[in-house]
Amino acid sequence: MIDFRLPAEIEEVRRRTRDFVAEHILPLESEPDAYDEHENLARPHLERLRGMAREAGLWCPQVSRGYGGMGLSMVGQAVMYAEANYSIFGPCCFNCAAPDDGNMRVLEAIGTEAQKERWLRPMVRDGLRGAIAMTEPHPGGGSDPTMIRTTATRRGNEWVISGHKWFITGAGWADFFITIARTSDEPRRELTTFIVPREAEGFELVRKVPIMGPEEHGGHCEIKFHDVVVPEENILLEPGRGMRVAQTRLVPARLTHCMRWLGLCERAMDIARDYITRREAFGSLLADHEAVQLMMGDVAKDIHIGKLLVLHAAWCLDEGKRATTEVSMAKVFVANLLHKAVDTAIQLNGARGYSKDTPLEWIYRYARQARILDGADEVHKMIFARTYARLGRDFWRLDVEGEA
Numbered sequence: 017m018i019d020f021r022l023p024a025e026i027e028e029v030r031r032r033t034r035d036f037v038a039e040h041i042l043p044l045e046s047e048p049d050a051y052d053e054h055e056n057l058a059r060p061h062l063e064r065l066r067g068m069a070r071e072a073g074l075w076c077p078q079v080s081r082g083y084g085g086m087g088l089s090m091v092g093q094a095v096m097y098a099e100a101n102y103s104i105f106g107p108c109c110f111n112c113a114a115p116d117d118g119n120m121r122v123l124e125a126i127g128t129e130a131q132k133e134r135w136l137r138p139m140v141r142d143g144l145r146g147a148i149a150m151t152e153p154h155p156g157g158g159s160d161p162t163m164i165r166t167t168a169t170r171r172g173n174e175w176v177i178s179g180h181k182w183f184i185t186g187a188g189w190a191d192f193f194i195t196i197a198r199t200s201d202e203p204r205r206e207l208t209t210f211i212v213p214r215e216a217e218g219f220e221l222v223r224k225v226p227i228m229g230p231e232e233h234g235g236h237c238e239i240k241f242h243d244v245v246v247p248e249e250n251i252l253l254e255p256g257r258g259m260r261v262a263q264t265r266l267v268p269a270r271l272t273h274c275m276r277w278l279g280l281c282e283r284a285m286d287i288a289r290d291y292i293t294r295r296e297a298f299g300s301l302l303a304d305h306e307a308v309q310l311m312m313g314d315v316a317k318d319i320h321i322g323k324l325l326v327l328h329a330a331w332c333l334d335e336g337k338r339a340t341t342e343v344s345m346a347k348v349f350v351a352n353l354l355h356k357a358v359d360t361a362i363q364l365n366g367a368r369g370y371s372k373d374t375p376l377e378w379i380y381r382y383a384r385q386a387r388i389l390d391g392a393d394e395v396h397k398m399i400f401a402r403t404y405a406r407l408g409r410d411f412w413r414l415d416v417e418g419e420a
């Protein structure tokens with residue numbers, strides 16, 4: 017039987033997260049001095065709230081209990097992340113914001129014991145920060161990672177890395193970079209993933225790329241590696257397995273974007289709902305106009321679809337499936353839904369929606385990246401079109417109990 021009910025312990029996490037966000041985080045959104053240069057939560061508030069979240073047991077939901085996290089399933093994370101991102105400041109307070117969310121996840125999934133002690137444990141315990149360095153400016157790798165031009169050359173027990181990356185989220189603050197470099201020309205084995213400490217000689221932070229919207233802490237930066245030397249033990253998995261590492265990191269990480277974005281969608285809708293139930297025009301409340309009801313009903317329905325896509329993909333990952341297609345479908349749908357939800361909310365708030373009196377304009381600018389980062393819509397559509405071409409009608413077939 018398909019069972020859509022949540023386990024009681026996940027519901028309890030959801031309620032506690034909701035209460036924490038309402039009591040401690042939401043009030044900061046209207047305080048101008050709570051914002052930093054990234055239009056994100058300023059460090060003193062961030063550190064204070066992180067301490068409180070840790071005390072409340074709402075800390076690192078994606079990391080196992082053995083490493084100091086909550087050890088939630090992907091379904092559990094889907095529920096908690098949406099509550100966390102009901103506030104624009106939420107995920108970073110619970111240490112489940114990009115890019116560290118994905119970095120912790122990949123370190124725990126495939127790091128050696130030594131790598132987990134060196135990098136993962138301090139991320140959970142002391143707030144060590146990482147970044148993922150994959151994308152390069154033209155003519156390097158972007159949508160197509162086989163175009164990556166950053167190279168790593170073996171020299172005894174060390175590797176020498178040279179190259180140029182950009183849009184590296186969090187690079188301004190990051191203590192290390194999970195870096196994808198070319199180590200051979202063997203098809204499908206050409207890439208390798210290295211952990212590069214920031215203090216390594218030859219690392220250069222070129223600039224923080226100015227962008228349209230608010231940023232994660234540390235910004236989105238252009239960086240260079242000038243003959244940076246790292247030891248063999250800083251390789252994740254093994255040489256030639258860079259794409260495997262990238263997929264291990266990116267597939268669940270892009271689903272967690274969707275989980276968070278659903279929270280922003282619900283927030284946008286609540287702001288719209290609040291306004292249309294107070295504001296009158298042409299003799300009745302906005303909420304009583306049928307045209308307005310059609311807009312609200314349409315987004316409400318799409319948020320439900322988005323949740324089903326996200327929860328199904330999360331369940332597939334919990335079942336140990338690769339879920340590449342399921343995650344790609346959720347990513348495209350929820351990225352576009354985020355635009356639709358916030359655009360609708362702005363429209364229904366009239367001039368107020370276009371102001372900075374609500375977080376809607378923040379969310380609107382933030383939303384534009386959703387259709388590009390972690391794979392542009394077109395690339396994901398290509399992925400699930402290929403799956404459909406291979407499976408035909410079985411594309412929509414549900415797993416059956418007892419089948420392998």
Ligand SMILES: Cc1cc2nc3c(=O)[nH]c(=O)nc-3n(C[C@H](O)[C@H](O)[C@H](O)COP(=O)(O)OP(=O)(O)OC[C@H]3O[C@@H](n4cnc5c(N)ncnc54)[C@H](O)[C@@H]3O)c2cc1C
Pocket residue numbers: 115147148149150151152157158159160182183184185186236385388389390391392393394395398
């Ligand atoms: C806010 C933000 C944060 C980011 N953070 C990180 C990060 O932390 N680390 C990191 O490594 N990267 C990061 N990125 C980079 C991001 O992953 C890339 O922008 C994305 O993968 C697309 O690569 P590209 O920008 O080089 O686009 P290109 O590869 O130049 O593609 C440009 C456009 O062409 C179209 N296109 C591409 N391929 C196809 C196709 N097969 N069919 C049809 N159309 C296609 C798409 O519309 C695409 O947007 C970030 C980007 C943004 C905007």
